Amino acid sequence: MTRPVLSVRGLSVRFRMRGGTHVAAVTDARFDLAAGECLALVGESGCGKSVLASALLGLLPENAETAGAALLGDGTDLLTADERTLARTVRGRRVGLVPQSPAAHLTPVRTVRSQLEETLRELAGVRRPDLRKAAAAAAERASFPLGHLDRYPHELSGGLAQRAATALALIGDAPLLLADEPTTGLDRELVDRTVDELRRHVGDDRALLLITHDLAAAERIADRVAVMYASRVVEIAEADAFFGDPGPRHPYARGLLNALPDREFTPIPGMPPELSALPEGCAFAARCHRADTACGTLPALAAPGVACHHPVTAALEAPRA
Amino acid sequence: MLELRSLTAGYDRRAPVVRDVSLTVAPGESVGLLGPSGCGKSTLARVAALLHQPDRGQVVVDGEPARGWRHRAPRAQRTAFGVVFQQPRLSADPRLTLTQLIAEPLRATGRAADVQERVPDLARTVGLGTDLLGRRPHEVSDGQLQRACLARALVLRPRWLICDEMTAMLDASTTAALVAAVEEYRAESGAGLLAVGHDRVLLERWCERTVEWGELVGAAQGAAERPAAK
Amino acid sequence: MAETRTTAGAGTTADTGTVWRPVAGRSVAGSRKASRSTRAWRVWSSAAIVVAVVLAVLIVPPLADLDEQAVHLADKLLPPSLEHPFGTDDVGRDLLLRCVYGLRVSLLVGVVAAVVATVIGTAVGALAASAGGWVDRVVMRLVDVFSSVPHLLLGIFIVAMFRPGVWPVVISVALTHWLSTARIVRAEVLSLRSRPYVDAAISGGASRWRVTVRHLLPGVLPQAGLAAVLMVPHAIWHESALSFLGLGLPTHQASLGTLVQGARSSLLAGDWWPTLFPGLFIIVPTLAIAGLAGAWRDRINPRRRSELML
Numbered sequence: 001m002t003r004p005v006l007s008v009r010g011l012s013v014r015f016r017m018r019g020g021t022h023v024a025a026v027t028d029a030r031f032d033l034a035a036g037e038c039l040a041l042v043g044e045s046g047c048g049k050s051v052l053a054s055a056l057l058g059l060l061p062e063n064a065e066t067a068g069a070a071l072l073g074d075g076t077d078l079l080t081a082d083e084r085t086l087a088r089t090v091r092g093r094r095v096g097l098v099p100q101s102p103a104a105h106l107t108p109v110r111t112v113r114s115q116l117e118e119t120l121r122e123l124a125g126v127r128r129p130d131l132r133k134a135a136a137a138a139a140e141r142a143s144f145p146l147g148h149l150d151r152y153p154h155e156l157s158g159g160l161a162q163r164a165a166t167a168l169a170l171i172g173d174a175p176l177l178l179a180d181e182p183t184t185g186l187d188r189e190l191v192d193r194t195v196d197e198l199r200r201h202v203g204d205d206r207a208l209l210l211i212t213h214d215l216a217a218a219e220r221i222a223d224r225v226a227v228m229y230a231s232r233v234v235e236i237a238e239a240d241a242f243f244g245d246p247g248p249r250h251p252y253a254r255g256l257l258n259a260l261p262d263r264e265f266t267p268i269p270g271m272p273p274e275l276s277a278l279p280e281g282c283a284f285a286a287r288c289h290r291a292d293t294a295c296g297t298l299p300a301l302a303a304p305g306v307a308c309h310h311p312v313t314a315a316l317e318a319p320r321a
Numbered sequence: 322m323l324e325l326r327s328l329t330a331g332y333d334r335r336a337p338v339v340r341d342v343s344l345t346v347a348p349g350e351s352v353g354l355l356g357p358s359g360c361g362k363s364t365l366a367r368v369a370a371l372l373h374q375p376d377r378g379q380v381v382v383d384g385e386p387a388r389g390w391r392h393r394a395p396r397a398q399r400t401a402f403g404v405v406f407q408q409p410r411l412s413a414d415p416r417l418t419l420t421q422l423i424a425e426p427l428r429a430t431g432r433a434a435d436v437q438e439r440v441p442d443l444a445r446t447v448g449l450g451t452d453l454l455g456r457r458p459h460e461v462s463d464g465q466l467q468r469a470c471l472a473r474a475l476v477l478r479p480r481w482l483i484c485d486e487m488t489a490m491l492d493a494s495t496t497a498a499l500v501a502a503v504e505e506y507r508a509e510s511g512a513g514l515l516a517v518g519h520d521r522v523l524l525e526r527w528c529e530r531t532v533e534w535g536e537l538v539g540a541a542q543g544a545a546e547r548p549a550a551k
Numbered sequence: 552m553a554e555t556r557t558t559a560g561a562g563t564t565a566d567t568g569t570v571w572r573p574v575a576g577r578s579v580a581g582s583r584k585a586s587r588s589t590r591a592w593r594v595w596s597s598a599a600i601v602v603a604v605v606l607a608v609l610i611v612p613p614l615a616d617l618d619e620q621a622v623h624l625a626d627k628l629l630p631p632s633l634e635h636p637f638g639t640d641d642v643g644r645d646l647l648l649r650c651v652y653g654l655r656v657s658l659l660v661g662v663v664a665a666v667v668a669t670v671i672g673t674a675v676g677a678l679a680a681s682a683g684g685w686v687d688r689v690v691m692r693l694v695d696v697f698s699s700v701p702h703l704l705l706g707i708f709i710v711a712m713f714r715p716g717v718w719p720v721v722i723s724v725a726l727t728h729w730l731s732t733a734r735i736v737r738a739e740v741l742s743l744r745s746r747p748y749v750d751a752a753i754s755g756g757a758s759r760w761r762v763t764v765r766h767l768l769p770g771v772l773p774q775a776g777l778a779a780v781l782m783v784p785h786a787i788w789h790e791s792a793l794s795f796l797g798l799g800l801p802t803h804q805a806s807l808g809t810l811v812q813g814a815r816s817s818l819l820a821g822d823w824w825p826t827l828f829p830g831l832f833i834i835v836p837t838l839a840i841a842g843l844a845g846a847w848r849d850r851i852n853p854r855r856r857s858e859l860m861l
Contacts, residue, residue, distance in 0.1 A: 012569060012571075014571065043492070044462070044464060044491075044492035044494065044495060045462050045463040045464055045490070045491070045492065046462035046463070046464070060574045061574070062574060063574075064573075064574040065571040065572060065573050065574060066571070066572050066574060067569045067570055067571050067572065068569075079572070080572070157359060158358055158359065184489075184490060185358065185407075185489060185490070186358060187356075187357045187358045187519030187520075188519055188520055188521060188522075189357065190357075190358070213491070213492040213493075215493055216522075255494060256492065256493050256494055257493070259492075259493040259494040259496065259497040259498075260493050260497075260522075261496075261497070261520075261522045261523040261525075261526040261527065262522045262526070265497050265500070265526055266497055266501075267448075267494045267495070267496075267497040267498030267501060268494040268498075270448075271448065271449075271450060271464075271465065272462075367750065370750075370754055371754075372750045372753060372754060391753050392753060392758070392759045392762075396756045396758075399753060399754055399756060400754070400755065400756040402754055403754070404750065404751060404754045406747040406750070406751070408747065411746050411747045411748065412746075412747040412748050412750075412751055413748055414748045414752075414766050414770075415770075416769055416770070425752065425755055425757070425765075426752075426754075426755030426756055426757075429752065429755055429756045429757035429758070429761055430755075430756040470751070473751065473755065474751075474754075476755075477755065477756065
């Protein structure tokens with residue numbers, strides 16, 4: 001068996017706040033990501049999923065502390081690698097980032113072509129005479145129209161800016177692609193197209209970690225789904241089983257899915273707890289109709305991939321037509 | 322009745338983003354306006370809420386044609402609208418606590434006395450815990466802040482609600498909760514709703530009637546092109 | 552509290568006792584971290600100097616009970632000694648005392664001028680931005696015209712219209728320094744004004760006045776305040792320059808500018824102290840004030856929200 005492209009083992013991140021308190025943003029995340037696989041990490045804003053992405057890229061602010069490990073296929077630990085290693089051999093080369101707001105990610109004062117060429121020179125070592133051709137090829141790979149190569153980022157629509165950013169992310173041929181909310185603010189058609197393209201780029205030899213709050217996007221391309229709630233991964237499941245039969249087994253994940261407008265469209269009662277004041281036991285217990293005294297202790301993410309003392313077993317109601 | 326009559330609007334007179342669009346929302350009706358991003362539907366929403374002056378056309382609110390926009394609109398006419406925007410972070414004054422944020426329209430209209438009674442009430446309606454009310458925007462999540470923004474839009478009991486991509490940044494559960502809060506208010510007050518967005522599944526589930534941006538524009542352009550072609 | 556949570560997690564998962572590693576020293580933040588101690592040192596030394604200066608100008612004159620104007624021709628141009636740490640000037644006045652008095656006047660001129668300039672600049676900038684249209688265009692063109700005239704020239708012109716004294720200098724400095732504040736405030740207000748929260752306020756029935764006072768100005772004040780503090784050193788230099796040219800304060804009144812000016816002839820004769828000490832009194836406090844202002848600017852930069860990336 002080949003080694004996973006990314007192996008996250010007990011990854012935790014907390015922030016030191018003024019007054020010596022801590023905010024637990026990610027607690028004990030564990031998952032593997034194999035080549036050819038797409039894992040969608042879903043959860044609401046503030047659950048810690050973006051912090052997890054920042055940790056994998058070595059972009060945490062200086063008041064952060066980490067624990068655990070995030071190993072790449074060759075054994076590099078993303079959490080302990082120094083800045084030099086990250087900058088020279090990891091970012092772009094082994095981990096490609098598809099950013100949340102491409103318009104802000106692109107340099108506003110330079111054309112798409114010049115940004116592609118610079119990245120090609122830096123990451124792929126392409127020499128000057130071949131740059132033009134290579135830039136066109138890189139653009140084509142992300143379906144970025146060649147006629148728009150000489151435009152500046154602000155002259156691009158949201159969809160095209162996203163493709164330009166994707167083209168940049170793909171240049172280093174990184175085995176791991178990390179997409180942090182790549183579809184925020186895009187309309188449904190563009191969301192579908194963007195995630196389809198991402199899926200296509202994964203192919204057989206790369207892996208994609210898609211971080212999103214958009215369950216429909218996750219359903220469209222993910223092989224597996226990890227649900228994050230109040231800093232913890234509470235369920236990891238095969239996407240087919242999660243979105244279809246038998247459905248999510250963690251009550252929170254099930255509630256999230258049932259809140260979709262093409263399902264029951266009913267919200268989960270209450271609100272998530274503060275990351276600075278998490279309860280001792282299950283963080284979802286206060287909102288959960290299945291909770292009892294057992295939920296006062298923290299449930300482990302057990303073998304079937306659910307961190308719950310009373311997982312749901314009934315089949316999920318199918319979405320409306 | 323909220324009538325938008327042949328509106329042309331934009332930020333540059335030579336290149337309007339909304340061209341000759343008409344739309345009517347009956348009292349108590351909920352209309353979903355569907356369109357791709359960047360099509361001009363947000364501009365139309367701002368014109369409808371009297372927040373942006375159109376180049377041409379008319380907005381008629383409950384039989385009364387709008388004569389001014391933004392500050393020039395009479396206060397009673399402006400406050401007939403409750404508006405909620407896409408990005409809660411930009412829609413909230415970063416210096417105000419959530420209580421102050423929700424109470425701001427009451428204070429601005431000289432009804433500070435009602436703050437004590439209305440704010441906790443509304444916080445409950447939108448599902449905001451009282452422990453959050455003393456916080457400032459950067460201390461709460463997007464979803465919590467958007468709940469506060471909805472409460473602010475409801476605090477003056479508007480007859481019309483304009484929701485511009487209200488839930489585009491939010492997770493499924495918060496989306497369902499905010500829509501439920503809007504519908505609860507509408508059921509009790511009889512307010513009309515214009516919900517602008519790009520999510521067909523959502524708007525079709527939420528609203529009694531949905532309108533395609535393409536149809537609105539197409540109809541107008543078709544009508545305009547016919548005499549030109551003659 | 553966070554600790555108990557961590558151990559609770561340890562009980563249920565494979566690891567026992569989480570080992571936390573600080574991130575600092577490796578990310579982009581690492582390079583900033585390195586300069587942190589230097590920065591802290593700069594802030595604290597600046598603060599110490601500013602406090603010392605304020606105490607000196609407030610306490611020394613009444614306590615010393617000495618006449619800084621007293622002329623002792625017998626003691627003229629004495630080099631620094633224990634009795635006169637800064638030496639004496641060409642008519643035998645103690646330079647340390649003169650410098651403290653001079654600093655007092657210069658600081659007064661600087662602070663008052665900066666405050667007046669900031670008030671004018673904020674009012675004009677906010678007015679131009681919130682009125683918009685032709686008012687904005689006319690006001691900002693006037694600002695451009697004023698800015699195109701060299702400050703010192705304009706200052707000289709204004710001072711020339713009055714008798715020499717403190718207030719003409721204050722007016723001259725204030726009237727030449729509000730322009731940049733007006734620009735900063737206008738730009739800030741314009742950017743804030745297009746925020747959806749202003750739309751929401753209008754829809755909530757807020758009047759134009761209320762929107763400006765409650766939602767726009769508070770957002771601008773940190774910038775304007777920073778501009779004001781940064782302006783104090785500038786104003787002190789300006790006062791010194793005017794006085795040095797003989798257009799500011801009357802020569803018998805000690806200000807840092809008049810002190811340097813009065814020392815010119817001594818300097819040519821090789822006596823360095825009457826120039827050096829007032830010169831240092833101009834440079835050191837102004838650098839300290841600018842240092843504090845820089846720290847403040849770092850604080851109000853919107854970087855703080857990213858501390859917690861949630």
